[in-house]
Amino acid sequence: MSTERFELAVDVPANCERLVVGDVADLPSDFRHFAVILSAEDFAAARVFGVEISQADRQGTAPSTLAGRIAEALDWVSENAEPDTVTAIARLATGRGGAQTDQMIEAMLPAIEDCHDCADFILVPLLWSRIRQADGIAPALLARIDAAILGYRYWMDEPGNDVQWYFSENHALLFHTAAYLAGDLFPDSRFVRSGRLGRAQSAVGAERVRAWLDHFEAWEMAEFNSAPYFPIDLKGLSALYGLAPDADIKARAGAAIVRLFRIVAASAHQGVLTGAQGRSYEHTLRAGRTLELSALGRLAWGQGAFGRRYHALPQIALCLRDHGLTLPEELAAEACLAAGSAHEWTFAQGQDRFAKLYHHKTRDHAMGSAAGYRWHQWGYQETVLHARLGDNADAQVWINHPGELIHSGYARPSYWGGSATLPRVHQYRDLAILDFKGHPGQPDLTHAWFPTTAFDDFAIDGRVATARGGSGLVLIKGSSALEWVRLGPTADHELRLAGHTGRWIVRLGSVNAHGDLDAFARRFAAMELAEEADGTIVLDDPDYGRVRCKADGTTEAEGRVIDPATFTVEGHLARLVDGPVTSG
Numbered sequence: 182m183s184t185e186r187f188e189l190a191v192d193v194p195a196n197c198e199r200l201v202v203g204d205v206a207d208l209p210s211d212f213r214h215f216a217v218i219l220s221a222e223d224f225a226a227a228r229v230f231g232v233e234i235s236q237a238d239r240q241g242t243a244p245s246t247l248a249g250r251i252a253e254a255l256d257w258v259s260e261n262a263e264p265d266t267v268t269a270i271a272r273l274a275t276g277r278g279g280a281q282t283d284q285m286i287e288a289m290l291p292a293i294e295d296c297h298d299c300a301d302f303i304l305v306p307l308l309w310s311r312i313r314q315a316d317g318i319a320p321a322l323l324a325r326i327d328a329a330i331l332g333y334r335y336w337m338d339e340p341g342n343d344v345q346w347y348f349s350e351n352h353a354l355l356f357h358t359a360a361y362l363a364g365d366l367f368p369d370s371r372f373v374r375s376g377r378l379g380r381a382q383s384a385v386g387a388e389r390v391r392a393w394l395d396h397f398e399a400w401e402m403a404e405f406n407s408a409p410y411f412p413i414d415l416k417g418l419s420a421l422y423g424l425a426p427d428a429d430i431k432a433r434a435g436a437a438i439v440r441l442f443r444i445v446a447a448s449a450h451q452g453v454l455t456g457a458q459g460r461s462y463e464h465t466l467r468a469g470r471t472l473e474l475s476a477l478g479r480l481a482w483g484q485g486a487f488g489r490r491y492h493a494l495p496q497i498a499l500c501l502r503d504h505g506l507t508l509p510e511e512l513a514a515e516a517c518l519a520a521g522s523a524h525e526w527t528f529a530q531g532q533d534r535f536a537k538l539y540h541h542k543t544r545d546h547a548m549g550s551a552a553g554y555r556w557h558q559w560g561y562q563e564t565v566l567h568a569r570l571g572d573n574a575d576a577q578v579w580i581n582h583p584g585e586l587i588h589s590g591y592a593r594p595s596y597w598g599g600s601a602t603l604p605r606v607h608q609y610r611d612l613a614i615l616d617f618k619g620h621p622g623q624p625d626l627t628h629a630w631f632p633t634t635a636f637d638d639f640a641i642d643g644r645v646a647t648a649r650g651g652s653g654l655v656l657i658k659g660s661s662a663l664e665w666v667r668l669g670p671t672a673d674h675e676l677r678l679a680g681h682t683g684r685w686i687v688r689l690g691s692v693n694a695h696g697d698l699d700a701f702a703r704r705f706a707a708m709e710l711a712e713e714a715d716g717t718i719v720l721d722d723p724d725y726g727r728v729r730c731k732a733d734g735t736t737e738a739e740g741r742v743i744d745p746a747t748f749t750v751e752g753h754l755a756r757l758v759d760g761p762v763t764s765g
Contacts, residue, residue: 183490184263184289185209193219210234210261210489212468214589229589230670231463233575235470235486236261243483247501254480254498257487265289266306271495273310278317286310287322293329296343301355302413302492304333305420308362309496312424332373335360335386339374350403351410354393354417361386365426387427394433401440401750405459405530406448406538406549411441412473415493423496423504435506438497442481442508445474446516447526447754448540448549450569452484455577456540456549459531461564463589463597466630469574482513486574515754520544520693523759525610527552527743528752537745541610543759545691546570546653550608552745553734557618560584562599565606566613568689571651575635578648578655580604580685582617582627588670597630602681607730609738610757611689612722614710614730619681627683629657629676638698641665645706646676652692654701658708660684684710686720694759 187209189202202215213234218227240257244250258271264285272282286307292300293307310318311326318326334341336356346352364372364383372382404410418441421434448456454474465472471488479485480498500506518524526540540549548568555563560582570576584594584601594600601623605616617627631646633639639648646657646665657663659678666675678685688705695701710720716732729737736743 183211183213184265205234206236208234210236210487211471212464214464228670231467231589233468233471235488237470237486240486243479243485245483250480250483251498251502254476254487254494255502257476258491258495261487261489262491263489266303266310267491267493267495270306270309270314270499273314273317274495274499278314280319282317283319283322286318286326290325290329293333296334296341296345298344298346300333300345301352301359302416304330304359305355305362305416306496308359308366309420309424312362312366327367330363331367331370333359333363334374335363335372335382336389341374350393350396351413351417354390354414357386357389357393358417358420359386361390361430362420362424387430390421390430391433394430394437397437398433399750400532400534401444401530403459403531405536405551406444406454406456407458407460408454408472408474409462409465410460411445411454412477412492412494415441415477415497419493419496419500419506422506423500438500438506439508442477442512443515444528444752445478446482446512447524447528447752448538449478449484449516450542450547451517451572451574452478452482453569453574455542455547455569456567457536457538457551457554458564458567459536460562461598462562463595466564466567466579466597469569469577475574478516481508482516484517518542518544521759523610523757525755525757526752527745527748529745529748529750534748534750537748539608539743539745539748541608543691545651545693545759546611546655546689548608548611548613548687548689550606550613552606552608552736552743552748554606555603556605556616558603559620560594560600560603562593562595563603564599565603566608566615566687568613568655568687569650570636570648570653570655570689573635573650575632576648576650576653577635578629578631578657578687580615580627580629580657580687582619583624586624607718607734607736609725609728609736609743612725612728612738613687614718614720615685615687616718617681617683617685621681623681625679625681627678627680627685629678629685630674631657631676632674634673640698640702641676645702647698647702647706649692649698654690654692654695654698656686656688656690656702656705658686658688658706660710686710688722691759 215230255271262268266289269285289303337347364379367379370379418434418437425431470486475485476487523543529537537552539552551565567579582600583596585592602619636648644659660683664677718730725738734745
């Protein structure tokens with residue numbers, strides 16, 4: 182989604198083995214693709230490397246008060262975010278209007294005027310500035326903004342021929358929000374595409390917004406629990422909360438905002454979303470610090486960091502500062518657990534609860550998975566198991582079956598985003614198993630993101646890999662020997678298991694409960710999977726005892742049954758005790 186491109190040219194001396202492309206402080210933050218082209222005379226070789234850049238040393242600890250964090254967020258976006266209509270909101274709301282801010286808006290207008298794909302992402306924040314902050318915009322630019330608003334194509338039933346994507350729920354919300362607010366802004370003006378007067382355009386938009394809210398309140402996110410889509414939904418909902426002329430829409434939008442923050446808090450580990458996701462990308466999975474949800478967590482509960490690209494952060498900040506939005510105080514404690522406590526969070530999302538989600542976390546570690554989700558079917562962009570350790574946002578693990586073998590490619594599923602064939606997954610608290618059965622013609626491996634450079638300690642030995650991040654521990658065991666990748670774009674960050682079929686065991690723990698890394702490995706490395714005649718997969722866990730993973734999707738352990746069929750959209754949060762539950 183970035184609108185920025187940068188080019189760096191470096192001479193490579195003979196026999197050079199290390200290339201310095203620049204100082205991190207001089208490069209733009211966020212997850213970036215470095216398309217490296219080495220050329221000599223008429224020959225060129227190219228490869229893409231994905232790198233997250235975080236200006237972490239400039240941020241420090243978040244202010245202790247909400248008012249301080251609101252001011253911090255607006256200032257950071259104003260001075261450090263990409264120059265676009267979202268940044269313009271923050272600048273205008275903090276007295277930074279003028280030529281530089283006008284230029285940001287002007288540069289974005291052609292995408293709206295020509296109805297580019299994702300122009301709705303640009304238009305909604307522009308409407309915020311036009312409605313709330315017009316006195317900070319130059320008159321000539323205001324006239325061009327107004328013409329763009331009246332000339333835009335707000336839905337597929339309006340005349341036009343463009344490549345805008347209307348069909349996903351986040352786009353639908355933004356299109357309907359834009360039509361509703363734009364029509365209200367110009368009630369007596371004629372909208373070019375629809376031919377309606379503004380008041381009629383607004384009425385159509387309001388009807389569709391209410392229908393969208395009806396569906397959200399019943400089923401929530403189709404792109405379930407997806408880190409890149411929370412901010413886009415929050416963009417539309419915060420615009421409705423801050424700008425809607427109808428009290429019912431404002432109230433429902435506010436409730437939806439609170440609900441999304443509650444879901445994030447329940448699935449977050451130390452402020453960073455950790456869990457199964459219905460739509461994931463390499464650039465959102467690998468971006469632990471600079472993803473917008475991290476900045477929203479920093480705003481809401483003081484844990485997280487800033488990046489450079491935003492959808493909703495300044496609008497949420499202004500809803501909190503100027504429009505009466507409040508977030509429940511207990512969300513901070515849910516997002517950032519105290520030592521000794523644990524949460525088990527089960528919920529469902531999507532039409533007819535098609536995605537059932539399980540999540541368990543402690544102060545030291547977290548893991549979430551999709552329960553009983555489309556086992557052994559062709560996948561799209563679903564990440565069905567995700568874990569994190571300690572306080573380092575980069576100390577994370579997920580496992581998938583790559584959809585392509587091109588690093589940083591754009592297939593769906595890609596090398597890291599989603600699975601070519603989805604695995605059977607079961608999770609009970611800190612234990613999970615994955616059973617892959619890929620199809621011929623698909624990549625002949627499954628693999629784990631295992632960033633050794635982010636861990637404080639690690640070991641890889643045959644079928645078993647272990648790591649420590651802070652006080653959190655993880656053990657990964659494959660059904661055959663694990664290959665530690667040492668070369669290429671994922672050097673020292675990837676473990677591979679050869680073959681279309683393969684099984685993985687993932688076990689989390691903590692130093693306080695299980696001792697050091699060697700003690701943890703001795704306790705759990707001997708675990709093995711066995712399959713019974715009815716398809717039940719069983720293993721003996723030293724803490725939980727016999728764990729039975731049944732073919733109907735249920736998981737049994739410690740006298741409990743985790744049944745995805747019972748998961749509700751509202752969800753259930755159980756407060757448990759950290760550490761071994763039984764002696765073993």
